[in-house]
Amino acid sequence: MDINIRSAIYANIKNNNEEQLEATIADSIDGREVLLPGLGVLFELIWKNASDQEKQEMVDVLAKGVQAQA
Incomplete structure (x- = not known):
């Protein structure tokens, strides 16, 4: 099955x-891992x-966040 994630x-x-x-963003971040690929699509729109x-x-902001996680 070929699913177009962006279109979905x-x-x-x-x-x-x-x-x-x-x-949607909060749900994706706060635990619903099934939604994580959607964050990539949303970030693409933002970018x-x-x-x-x-x-x-x-x-x-991302660089600071990555450094804080290290």
Whole structure:
């Protein structure tokens, strides 16, 4: 079976409001591992729509988070 994860994620969130999107992110982070691939799709959307400055800020936050986990 060939499943297009991006298409499935887009279909599941296309009518979500900001509160619902935030809940999806929180659920994915707080334990529902089955949702983790969806975070990658959501991050892809964020990245593609971010300015260069916003991208750099995300990388900075990520680097700090990685260092904190080490």
